[in-house]
Amino acid sequence: MEQLERGNPETIRSLETIIRDHPFFAGLEEDFCKLVCGCAKNVVFQAGDYLFHEGDPADQFYLLRHGRVAIQVTSPGRGAMTFQTLGEGEIVGLSWLIPPYRWAYDAKALDLTRAVAMDAACLRQKCEGDHDLGYEMMKRFMPVLIQRLQATRMQILDVYGSRA
Amino acid sequence: MSTAHGLDAAALMLDANVGTVDPTGVLNAMVPRIARVLRRRREGPGVWTLEIQPEETPDAAGAPNQSLSKDAACAPGQFNMLTVFGVGEVAISASGDPADRGRLVHTVRAVGPVSTALAQLRAGDTVGLRGPFGKGWPMEEMAGRDVVIVAGGLGLAPLRPALFRFLAERDRYGKIVLLYGARGPGDVLFRREMEKWRRFGIDVEVTVDHTVDDWQGHVGVVTALIPRAAFDPSRAISVVCGPEVMMRFSIAALRHAGVAADAIYLSMERNMKCAVGFCGHCQFGPVFVCRDGPVFRYDRVSSLLGLKEI
Amino acid sequence: MDTAPRDIITIEGLGRLLDVLKDRGYRLLGPTVRDGAIVYDDIVSLADLPAGWADEQDGGRYRLVPRDDDALFGYAVGPQSWKKFLHPPLLRLWHAERKEDGFHVIQEPVSSERFAFLGVRACELHAIAIQDRVFLGGEHIDPDYRARRKNAFIIAVNCSHAGGTCFCVSMNTGPKAETGFDLSITEVFVDGEHLFLIEAGTDAGHEILGELPHRAAALKEVEAADAVVARTAASMGRQMQSDDVRELLLRNLEHPRWNEVAERCLTCGNCTMVCPTCFCTSVEDSSDLAGAEASRSQRWDSCFTMDFTYIHGGSVRATARSRYRQWITHKLATWTDQFGTSGCVGCGRCITWCPVGIDITEEVRAIRDSEPQ
Numbered sequence: 104m105e106q107l108e109r110g111n112p113e114t115i116r117s118l119e120t121i122i123r124d125h126p127f128f129a130g131l132e133e134d135f136c137k138l139v140c141g142c143a144k145n146v147v148f149q150a151g152d153y154l155f156h157e158g159d160p161a162d163q164f165y166l167l168r169h170g171r172v173a174i175q176v177t178s179p180g181r182g183a184m185t186f187q188t189l190g191e192g193e194i195v196g197l198s199w200l201i202p203p204y205r206w207a208y209d210a211k212a213l214d215l216t217r218a219v220a221m222d223a224a225c226l227r228q229k230c231e232g233d234h235d236l237g238y239e240m241m242k243r244f245m246p247v248l249i250q251r252l253q254a255t256r257m258q259i260l261d262v263y264g265s266r267a
Numbered sequence: 268m269s270t271a272h273g274l275d276a277a278a279l280m281l282d283a284n285v286g287t288v289d290p291t292g293v294l295n296a297m298v299p300r301i302a303r304v305l306r307r308r309r310e311g312p313g314v315w316t317l318e319i320q321p322e323e324t325p326d327a328a329g330a331p332n333q334s335l336s337k338d339a340a341c342a343p344g345q346f347n348m349l350t351v352f353g354v355g356e357v358a359i360s361a362s363g364d365p366a367d368r369g370r371l372v373h374t375v376r377a378v379g380p381v382s383t384a385l386a387q388l389r390a391g392d393t394v395g396l397r398g399p400f401g402k403g404w405p406m407e408e409m410a411g412r413d414v415v416i417v418a419g420g421l422g423l424a425p426l427r428p429a430l431f432r433f434l435a436e437r438d439r440y441g442k443i444v445l446l447y448g449a450r451g452p453g454d455v456l457f458r459r460e461m462e463k464w465r466r467f468g469i470d471v472e473v474t475v476d477h478t479v480d481d482w483q484g485h486v487g488v489v490t491a492l493i494p495r496a497a498f499d500p501s502r503a504i505s506v507v508c509g510p511e512v513m514m515r516f517s518i519a520a521l522r523h524a525g526v527a528a529d530a531i532y533l534s535m536e537r538n539m540k541c542a543v544g545f546c547g548h549c550q551f552g553p554v555f556v557c558r559d560g561p562v563f564r565y566d567r568v569s570s571l572l573g574l575k576e577i
Numbered sequence: 578m579d580t581a582p583r584d585i586i587t588i589e590g591l592g593r594l595l596d597v598l599k600d601r602g603y604r605l606l607g608p609t610v611r612d613g614a615i616v617y618d619d620i621v622s623l624a625d626l627p628a629g630w631a632d633e634q635d636g637g638r639y640r641l642v643p644r645d646d647d648a649l650f651g652y653a654v655g656p657q658s659w660k661k662f663l664h665p666p667l668l669r670l671w672h673a674e675r676k677e678d679g680f681h682v683i684q685e686p687v688s689s690e691r692f693a694f695l696g697v698r699a700c701e702l703h704a705i706a707i708q709d710r711v712f713l714g715g716e717h718i719d720p721d722y723r724a725r726r727k728n729a730f731i732i733a734v735n736c737s738h739a740g741g742t743c744f745c746v747s748m749n750t751g752p753k754a755e756t757g758f759d760l761s762i763t764e765v766f767v768d769g770e771h772l773f774l775i776e777a778g779t780d781a782g783h784e785i786l787g788e789l790p791h792r793a794a795a796l797k798e799v800e801a802a803d804a805v806v807a808r809t810a811a812s813m814g815r816q817m818q819s820d821d822v823r824e825l826l827l828r829n830l831e832h833p834r835w836n837e838v839a840e841r842c843l844t845c846g847n848c849t850m851v852c853p854t855c856f857c858t859s860v861e862d863s864s865d866l867a868g869a870e871a872s873r874s875q876r877w878d879s880c881f882t883m884d885f886t887y888i889h890g891g892s893v894r895a896t897a898r899s900r901y902r903q904w905i906t907h908k909l910a911t912w913t914d915q916f917g918t919s920g921c922v923g924c925g926r927c928i929t930w931c932p933v934g935i936d937i938t939e940e941v942r943a944i945r946d947s948e949p950q
Binding site for chain 2: 670671673675678679680681682684711712715716717718719720830831856857858859860862863864868871873875878880885886887888889890893894895896898899903907910911914915
Binding site for chain 1: 488512
């Protein structure tokens with residue numbers, strides 16, 4: 104269950120600083136930072152909490168500041184199968200970028216996890232309004248997508264398995 | 268006029284002792300000595316660790332066993348050729364403590380007839396042993412530097428002797444990071460020892476390609492651990508061992524992280540029959556993996572790694 | 578070399594040479610006709626030699642044709658080379674016996690054979706020296722090869738007939754035998770006499786020569802021998818520019834020519850069997866049915882087989898393209914990195930005995946010609 108962080112000394116630091124410090128937004132121009140910040144809020148998850156479930160509306164994505172999240176798929180008889188874990192400095196949630204804006208997987212916090220949640224609809228709207236912001240966002244998301252695709256392909260190859 | 272058919276007499280090693288016992292032991296690189304299985308331990312699905320002890324026994328004719336010199340200890344990264352009599356011989360890297368002379372440890376995956384037969388041996392069985400062969404990990408170069416170990420699957424086994432050495436002389440090295448990728452949680456090798464490694468100041472990060480729910484560790488490719496690992500690329504040496512695809516991708520990630528091409532070492536694998544550069548099978552471009560490797564500095568083989576079917 | 582004393586022996590003297598070697602316990606091996614080819618085998622006397630035969634060789638073609646004289650060495654090289662004896666096709670390395678406490682290994686004794694090779698060509702002397710570097714020049718020594726090699730007595734013959742596929746001149750390996758022999762002979766016909774110019778290359782050769790009826794060679798006989806060698810050098814069947822072939826091949830590893838040759842290559846491995854420098858082997862373990870005795874034997878192998886690079890459930894060099902490329906780049910390029918010389922002696926056997934006539938000199942030429950000048 105997501106909790107807004109209150110009373111934590113860290114919330115005293117401006118969200119802008121937090122966002123600019125996060126590796127995903129490293130070097131972001133101040134104007135864009137203000138735009139992006141308007142869609143952001145601090146959240147925290149306890150170990151075992153789900154960030155979202157498969158099929159849920161993909162209405163926010165997360166910049167992980169601390170902790171670990173497992174991306175999972177559940178199937179009958181096999182339970183939850185994790186195919187990726189993400190940690191500090193990484194992004195959780197890509198399905199908000201494309202229609203139908205629904206989560207394809209479960210995301211579960213493995214440890215106490217602090218993150219910045221970005222409102223997806225808010226950010227999509229701002230990108231439509233400012234294409235320069237939109238392009239800046241695409242430039243940052245593309246490397247994440249491509250690296251995940253490359254990593255996934257390596258996993259599919261099952262290189263450690265033996266060809267009997 | 269020359270005495271030896273016009274060729275370099277030194278190369279012919281002309282002496283009166285051809286065919287008799289050679290005290291240097293060079294004569295018999297192709298003939299195995301006997302070793303006895305002490306114990307075996309299951310490491311995971313299809314993977315076994317065998318401990319063997321070379322014997323100094325007279326041969327059937329009663330003459331002293333004309334095999335390699337007594338000191339058969341492997342340096343980290345070297346390998347032995349193990350024979351299951353009547354079945355065949357296979358190259359297996361040493362995976363035990365290099366300081367333990369007289370006892371050799373090998374971790375074997377049962378995939379073919381010989382490795383399967385090896386994995387089924389019991390304490391007291393005899394095997395044939397030839398070795399040690401090959402060039403191992405650059406232990407001296409690593410002294411004083413940070414060390415980034417990237418291992419995949421069974422590739423952690425040839426690196427384990429280096430880890431023993433790190434533990435034995437920890438303050439000779441800087442930061443040591445072990446990044447290990449396995450297929451699934453059940454395939455993680457030497458899992459219990461990893462706690463000991465952590466206690467001795469080695470950062471150990473383990474990831475698996477896929478898992479079911481009870482695994483609380485990383486899931487994903489081992490290359491993903493590299494950007495997250497805390498090491499100084501300008502003073503690091505990296506040693507990489509695992510399937511060739513995994514090594515290529517890991518090396519690309521290390522290079523991307525700023526590790527120099529001449530600071531990365533990898534362990535190659537090819538079909539081996541003789542292990543002494545005579546049979547030609549293990550050639551990889553101009554080098555023989557058995558004798559010029561199996562450990563190579565990356566910049567010396569980088570162009571070969573990019574060639575298909577070389 | 579021109580200042581080395583040269584003598585003359587007659588046919589009778591040559592026959593006496595064989596007898597002297599036999600008396601000293603050598604196993605006489607020389608050229609003889611069998612199955613339409615000149616092969617190397619045990620010989621008893623000069624009558625076993627291919628007197629009056631010549632050979633016609635071309636890509637994928639070998640025929641014996643009669644000469645109009647009875648020269649004993651009037652042909653080039655056949656399908657076999659001396660590696661048949663020095664690096665035998667099958668060799669047991671050791672055997673093991675199971676006792677109550679386990680197996681015990683018994684090493685095979687190294688060869689005690691004493692070969693006398695009659696008729697070793699200059700290219701073959703170089704091929705032997707090349708294999709010496711492989712088996713004797715590194716950290717490990719092949720003890721059986723060393724024993725065979727050390728005990729071999731070599732009688733070289735200077736070629737009077739350049740084969741249709743010969744290119745030793747291009748590889749600087751002939752046609753004259755310069756070094757690596759105990760005795761060297763050049764067959765000449767001078768004033769109707771069938772003679773052999775002979776010179777010793779070692780103390781052992783000198784000693785044997787002393788037991789043969791011989792006399793100093795006359796000037797015209799020396800000139801006749803030199804002319805034989807010169808004529809052979811001028812009539813090579815093939816040519817290859819060899820000074821830069823290593824770099825040429827190593828910068829063309831993805832050349833489309835490899836696809837083209839792969840369409841012709843059967844990967845039969847004939848070239849590796851007939852090549853005098855190819856040395857690759859495999860080992861085979863076997864045991865009796867009761868499992869009480871085990872042994873290991875070494876046998877010739879070829880990089881053209883699918884098994885050669887088998888690992889982790891498949892072959893590294895799965896395509897014919899990659900296997901042909903491996904053979905030729907090893908022979909002409911990476912051999913130099915490994916052993917300091919080219920692996921090719923220009924004997925032409927691979928061209929002659931390739932069933933589809935693939936020509937190593939033509940492949941090199943095709944790649945070189947395709948580069949901008």
